[in-house]
Amino acid sequence: MTTQLLLVQALNGLQLGILLFLVAAGLTLVFGVMDFINLAHGVQYMLGAYLGASLAAATGSFWLGLLLALPAALIAGLVLEVLVFRHLYDRDHLAQVLATFGVILFLNEGVKLVWGAAPLQVAVPPLLEGGVQIMPGLQYPLYRVAVLGAGLATAGLLWWLVERTRAGMLVRAGATNAPMVSALGVDIGRLFTLVFAFGAMLAGFAGVLAGPIFSVEPGMGDTVLILAFVVIVIGGIGSIRGAFVAALLVGLIDTLGKSLMPDLMRLFLDASAARQAGAALASMLVYVAMAAILAFRPAGLFPVRAG
Amino acid sequence: MREAWLPLAVLLALGAAPLLGFGGSYETTLMARVMILAMAAVSLSFLVGGAGLVSLGHAASVGVGAYAVAILDAHNVTEATRVLPAAIGAAALFSLVTGAVAIRTSGVHFIMITLAFGQMAFFTASSLAAYGGDDGYTLYSRTEVWGSRLLGDRLAFHYVCLGALALTWALCAMLLASRFGRVLRAARENAQRVEAVGLSPYPFRLVAYVIAGAIGGAAGFLLANATEFVSPAGISWQRSGELLFMVILGGVGRLWGAILGAVAFVLLETWLADHVAHWKMVFGPLLVLAVLFLKGGLSGLVVRRHG
Numbered sequence: 001m002t003t004q005l006l007l008v009q010a011l012n013g014l015q016l017g018i019l020l021f022l023v024a025a026g027l028t029l030v031f032g033v034m035d036f037i038n039l040a041h042g043v044q045y046m047l048g049a050y051l052g053a054s055l056a057a058a059t060g061s062f063w064l065g066l067l068l069a070l071p072a073a074l075i076a077g078l079v080l081e082v083l084v085f086r087h088l089y090d091r092d093h094l095a096q097v098l099a100t101f102g103v104i105l106f107l108n109e110g111v112k113l114v115w116g117a118a119p120l121q122v123a124v125p126p127l128l129e130g131g132v133q134i135m136p137g138l139q140y141p142l143y144r145v146a147v148l149g150a151g152l153a154t155a156g157l158l159w160w161l162v163e164r165t166r167a168g169m170l171v172r173a174g175a176t177n178a179p180m181v182s183a184l185g186v187d188i189g190r191l192f193t194l195v196f197a198f199g200a201m202l203a204g205f206a207g208v209l210a211g212p213i214f215s216v217e218p219g220m221g222d223t224v225l226i227l228a229f230v231v232i233v234i235g236g237i238g239s240i241r242g243a244f245v246a247a248l249l250v251g252l253i254d255t256l257g258k259s260l261m262p263d264l265m266r267l268f269l270d271a272s273a274a275r276q277a278g279a280a281l282a283s284m285l286v287y288v289a290m291a292a293i294l295a296f297r298p299a300g301l302f303p304v305r306a307g
Numbered sequence: 308m309r310e311a312w313l314p315l316a317v318l319l320a321l322g323a324a325p326l327l328g329f330g331g332s333y334e335t336t337l338m339a340r341v342m343i344l345a346m347a348a349v350s351l352s353f354l355v356g357g358a359g360l361v362s363l364g365h366a367a368s369v370g371v372g373a374y375a376v377a378i379l380d381a382h383n384v385t386e387a388t389r390v391l392p393a394a395i396g397a398a399a400l401f402s403l404v405t406g407a408v409a410i411r412t413s414g415v416h417f418i419m420i421t422l423a424f425g426q427m428a429f430f431t432a433s434s435l436a437a438y439g440g441d442d443g444y445t446l447y448s449r450t451e452v453w454g455s456r457l458l459g460d461r462l463a464f465h466y467v468c469l470g471a472l473a474l475t476w477a478l479c480a481m482l483l484a485s486r487f488g489r490v491l492r493a494a495r496e497n498a499q500r501v502e503a504v505g506l507s508p509y510p511f512r513l514v515a516y517v518i519a520g521a522i523g524g525a526a527g528f529l530l531a532n533a534t535e536f537v538s539p540a541g542i543s544w545q546r547s548g549e550l551l552f553m554v555i556l557g558g559v560g561r562l563w564g565a566i567l568g569a570v571a572f573v574l575l576e577t578w579l580a581d582h583v584a585h586w587k588m589v590f591g592p593l594l595v596l597a598v599l600f601l602k603g604g605l606s607g608l609v610v611r612r613h614g
Contacts, residue, residue, distance in 0.1 A: 037415060087599055093415060094361050098555050099598040101548045106591030113585050226426060226544065233419045273436055280434025287423040287430075291408055294420055298412045 004138045009259045010252065011134075015144050015213075017251025018151030022206035023224055024231040024243045025158055026199020032175035032238020032304055034192050037093050039100040040080065042225025043107040044200045048073045048207025049216045050115055053122045062125035062212075069208045070201055077200020081193055089192065104222070112218045119215035147209050154205070155244055162240050171195060175238035175304050227254070230290045236300030246301065250286055257282035313609050314476070314563035317570060321469055325462055335461050337577060339533045342468040343526050345569035346475045348553040350522035352565035353479040355554055357488060358515045359495030360410070363418050364425030365550050367405075368398040368520040370542030372527020374432060377444045377537040381437065387452045391528055398524020399517050401428070406516035410509060425547055432539040443538025450532055458532055468529055472566070475522055479562050482518065491515055556597055558604025567605045 027041045051072045056065025084103060088096045124143045131139035162168035170191055173181045182188040207221075214220065231250050235242025262278030269277060293301065321338060324330070329338075351365045372394040379390050405424040412420055438444045449458040457463050482488050494501045494508035501508050531537050540546075549572065557568025575593070579586035601608070 031415070037418070084595055084599075091598075093418060094355065094551070094555060094559065095598050097361075097363065097418065098548070098552050099595045101552070102591040102594030102598070104591070105587045105594065109585050109587035109591065113588065222545075226422065229419050230423060233416060237415065276436045276440060277434050280430045283430040283433075284427045287427045290423050291420060291427075294412055294416060295408050298416060 004135060005259070006256075007135065007138070008140060009256055011140060011144065011148070013252035013255030014248060015148050015151070015251070016255055017248035018148055018155070019206045019210055020224065020227055020231050020251055021155060021244050021247035022151060022209075023203045024228040024235070024247050025155075025240060026195075026202045027228050028232040028235065028238055028240065028243045029171060029175070029195050030199050031232060033171055033178060033195055034089055034174075035178070036085065036089055037096045037100065038085065039097060039225065040085075040103040040107070041199070041203055041228065042221030042223075043104050044073065044077055044080075044203040044221070045207040045210075045224050046111065046216075046218070046221035047076055047107065048204025049122075049211045049220065050111055050120070050207075051076075051204065052208030052211050053120045053216050054115065056122065056211075062123070066208050070205060073204025073207070074197050074201040076204070077197050078193070080200070081196045085196065086193075108218050108222075117218060119217035120211075122211035122216060124212045143212060147213070150209060154202070158202075158240060167191075167194065227286065230286055232300075234290055234293050234300055236302040236304055238304035239300070239302040242300060242302030242304075249289075253289055254282070254286050257285040261285070311563055313606075314566045317566055318469065318473055321472075322466070325465055330462065330465075332461065335465050336533070337573070339465060339468050339529075341570050341573045342472045343529045343533060344550070344553065344573060345566045346468075346472045346529070347523050347526040348550050348557070348565035348569045349472070349475050349479055349562055350519040350526070351550050352554045352557070352559065352562050353483065353522075354515060354519045355551070356559040356562070357479075357483045357495070358491045358512055360512060360516060361418050361551070362409075362421040362516075362519075363544065363547050363551065364405075364421035364423075364428075365519070365523055366542050366544070366546035367425040367428035368402055368523030369527040369530060369546075369550075370428055370432060370537075370539075371398040371401045371520075372524030373531040373537045373541060374435070374438070374527075375524070376450065376528055376531035377438050377446065378435075380446045380448075380450075381444070385448060385451050386454070387450045387458070390450050391525070394528035395521050395524045398527060399521040402517045402520025402523075403513070406513050406520070410512045410516060422544055422547070425542065425544055429539055429542045429544070432542055439538065441539060443536055443540070446531065446535040446537070449535060450528075464532070468533070471525060471529060475525075476562060476566065478522075482515075483562065487511065487514070552594060556601070556604055558606035561604075561606040561610075564604050564606030567609075571605060 023041065023045050027038065030036055030038050048069060052065050052069040055068045056062045059065055059068070080103065084099060088099055128143040128146050131141050132145055134140045162171060170181060170186055174188065174191060178188060227250055231246045232243055234249065235246030258279065261282040262275045265274035265278040265281065321342060324338060325335060347365065347369050351362065354360045354362055375394040375397045376390055379385070379393060384390060409417055409420045409424065433441050449456065452458060458467065483492070490501065490506055490511045494511060498508050530541070553568035553572045554565050555568070556571055557564030557566065576590065579590055583589055
């Protein structure tokens with residue numbers, strides 16, 4: 001393991017973390033403000049990736065695809081909210097988990113029906129082809145740098161929206177005490193819909209960005225969903241700042257773990273066993289970290305809700 | 308217990324089915340699946356409805372039990388008097404360790420942390436290269452009972468499963484009706500008051516969690532024998548979601564509801580899978596509709612009609 005490889009893996013980890021943050025941000029707000037567990041948030045990421053891929057193919061331009069996929073993802077989120085989720089806000093978590101689980105089954109299968117079961121490949125846009133020199137003799141793909149930048153910019157925008165605007169103030173207030181906000185005369189239903197649609201769009205955005213990096217396939221949202229849940233639980237439910245820190249943490253742990261663990265295992269096992277055991281252990285690392293953090297801080301790193 | 312005529316009728320029907328011409332290989336395989344999943348669902352219902360612990364990782368304890376069978380099989384231990392205690396013990400131990408951490412949290416965090424532990428079990432299973440890794444492990448033969456191939460006989464296995472299910476139901480119902488169960492239910496309603504009368508809910512919940520896990524392990528033992536195959540897919544979080552769905556479909560708060568839920572779930576799943584190409588596109592919305600409109604579940608429907 002050289003320093004260069006470590007650096008590349010750390011960058012990959014940050015970039016996974018940024019994508020996770022985009023998914024987790026919507027999830028944590030929906031969760032925090034509405035106390036609503038949306039397992040279907042992952043399929044919105046998947047939907048974004050598919051929409052981006054097919055719109056890019058139809059228009060012949062990645063950028064047009066991205067531009068069109070965002071409102072499409074937003075509309076998809078709104079449709080789901082009106083059809084299903086709206087009726088679940090006042091139900092218990094169990095009902096929410098199951099109904100959104102049903103939505104996952106439907107959309108994962110629906111995507112197979114429309115686009116087929118085989119993974120789609122999305123080409124990197126010509127503008128972002130090639131690599132950048134980050135160290136002498138070390139190239140890093142330009143597209144991944146762009147994803148990192150776009151993610152950070154979105155995170156900044158989100159921070160501004162949540163911390164500096166009136167809507168953001170209401171969202172924060174809603175995450176702390178929704179009934180009180182409602183009692184003060186804010187139309188909490190509209191706020192919910194707004195947050196929900198915005199969260200769906202962010203997840204869709206992450207999906208479009210992920211298209212050229214990972215393969216676009218049915219079920220791709222499930223892995224991301226579970227990692228995003230880990231992120232928001234570690235970060236503290238409802239906290240954007242917590243989601244950001246935890247997303248980078250999870251991204252780094254997962255990526256570095258996957259590249260370091262097999263080598264570490266080789267100290268104890270022979271090569272092929274080490275590879276398999278290492279990969280599995282690396283996949284577990286994130287959950288171990290989550291269990292450890294929750295054991296000491298049951299409300300996460302940056303708890304929002306008072307008392 | 309007067310409302311319990313329906314589940315008793317279901318058990319009777321399951322008992323009589325092989326004698327009434329449903330003793331073929333296809334029917335008994337299907338019924339075995341129903342009964343084993345019902346067992347796991349009843350134990351989960353005991354947790355969810357009784358103790359208020361919504362676990363999204365119950366499939367893990369089933370998986371631990373199943374993998375205990377597979378691992379012992381690979382080492383030529385196929386004697387039920389050794390395999391069954393090992394399966395139950397392993398699942399109970401797994402539940403004890405994970406429960407000790409998970410029960411410190413509550414609500415959404417509990418759902419998420421059980422999901423995380425389930426994922427850990429999933430990845431551990433995928434890493435067991437010696438026992439099939441991702442592809443799973445095919446047993447050499449079914450477990451023997453005192454040297455005889457009793458479980459290999461279709462009818463005998465059918466009645467063993469039926470007996471196990473009846474025993475599970477009786478055990479969970481007895482536990483819930485006991486003083487222990489009263490503390491659990493009281494803590495579900497109001498943990499503070501339970502503490503105020505001088506009882507800490509934690510050990511009670513942990514014991515309940517371990518018991519449910521042990522029953523899950525027994526179900527895993529039977530499942531491994533029913534299919535003579537064990538794979539990580541059986542531990543996936545989707546399986547845990549399905550078990551939860553059986554509980555909800557049957558109706559939370561009535562143990563026997565889980566039996567109805569499991570019967571309905573497996574029959575519906577099998578029928579749809581046989582008749583509709585993209586059956587999950589039908590199954591998902593049905594799940595959503597069941598959650599939205601079938602409050603109280605199937606058992607609630609039955610009780611209301613006859614109550």
